[in-house]
Amino acid sequence: MIPESLEFCWGIVSEGTPLEGSRLVVDVLPVVVHCAPCGQDATLDGMQSFRCPRCGELCAEIRQGRELEIDSIEIDDGEVKP
Amino acid sequence: MTTRIVELRRGILKKNxxxxxxxxxxxxxxxxxxxxLVSSPGTGKTAFLERTLRELKARGSRVAALVGDLETDNDARRLAASGAPVRQINTHGIxxxxxxxxxxxxxxxxxxALGALDYLFIENVGNLVCPSSYDLxxxxxxxxxSVTEGEDKPLKYPTMFNSADAAVITKMDIAEPCGFDRETALRNINEIRPGIRIFETSAKTGAGMEEWLEYLAQERAGRS
Known part of the structure; x- marks a missing residue:
């Protein structure tokens, strides 16, 4: 997911809708894998290698990083156009 | 004026x-x-699938395929030569x-009818980016x-490789003239998707097909 692309498109698709002028807040979650030998989760720097940064083992189990969700929306009542 | 926060926690791909x-x-x-089946354009999905359909049919399996392309029904016509029912999906730009x-x-x-099939293959649009997000x-x-694409493809498109359950290297018959570095390719795939099954194949010579068909049979037996 590329936050810049999302923000670029947001301006275009929200134009002329009640959401025009709204701001998109993008929260990028890093990839978290579970390392079996260490018995704990580990956060990866990127996606070039799925190795545990502690012990160097390859980790197949992904615990976080595949999400693509609308978490919440913040609304100012009274400012919404009809 | 009051400000309120509405918690949604809604997956953007929820409908799909x-x-x-x-x-x-x-x-x-x-x-x-x-x-x-997912890959870049030109990897040889259709040739690989053509051979797979033919060999499965020869073994008495009931197979069918859906094939996606932006335009044309060329691939459906190629695949239909195997004798299996094939249906083209034209996405018209998607x-x-x-x-x-x-x-x-x-x-x-x-x-x-799905109930009358052993295997259904879906050949996706040639693209290593967007198909990774769409569960079918x-x-x-x-x-x-394919051996012509470069061993670092898994590193360049990690999202797709990480979401796969099996990897197939195609065109192994021309690996040598292409200077294909097999060890590096296998290592890169495994780095992105640890433990994934990898098949080294050639739809032209039939190399690696036996192992692939054996895998399909095992997966099918495991499911029923």
């Missing part, structure tokens, strides 16, 4: 995921093993297949990589 879950339940009820397209094309498919309800996502 729900449709895919419905398809997955239908496939399971019908006892058909469904595979989604760069991936989604669960709704699959559902629609399964519904109106004359003469083909498949049991196995197969990512293909």
């Amino acid at each position: 995921d729900e449709l895919a879950a419905g398809l997955r339940a239908n496939y399971a009820a019908a006892g058909v093993l469904v595979l989604n 760069c991936h297949l989604d669960a709704e397209m699959i559902g629609k094309h399964l519904d109106g498919w004359e003469g083909v 309800g498949e049991k196995i996502r197969v990512v293909l990589l």
Whole structure:
């Protein structure tokens, strides 16, 4: 997911809708894998290698990083156009 | 003026995921093993699938294929030469297949019932980016990589390789003239998707096909 692309498109698709002028807040979650030998989760720097940064083992189990969700929306009542 | 926060926690791909879950339940009820083939354009998905369909049919398996392309029914015509029922999905500019397209094309498919199939193959649009986000309800996502593409493709497209259940290297018959570095390719795939099954094949010579067909049979037996 590329936050810049999302923000670029947001301006275009929200134009002329009640959401025009709204701001998109993008929260990028890093990839978290579970390392079996260490018995704990580990956060990866990127996606070039799925190795545990502690012990160097390859980790197949992904615990976080595949999400693509609308978490919440913040609304100012009274400012919404009809 | 009051400010309020509405918690949504809604998956952006929720609609596709729900449709895919419905398809997955239908496939399971019908006892058909469904595979989604993804790769760059030109990797050889169609040639690989053509050979797979032919060999499975020769072994008495009941097979069918859905094939996605932006335009033309060239691939469907090529695949139909295997004798298997094949249906083309033209996306008209959309760069991936989604669960709704699959559902629609399964519904109106004359003469083909899921319950009468052992295997259904879905050949996705050639693209290593967007198809990774769209679940088609498949049991196995197969990512293909040809020896002409470069060993670092898994590193360049980690999202796709990481979401796959099996990897197929195609065009192994020309690996040598292409200077294909097999060790590096295998290492890169494993770095991105640890433990994934990798098949080294040639649709032209048939190399590696036996192992691939054996894998399909095992996966199918595992499911029913």
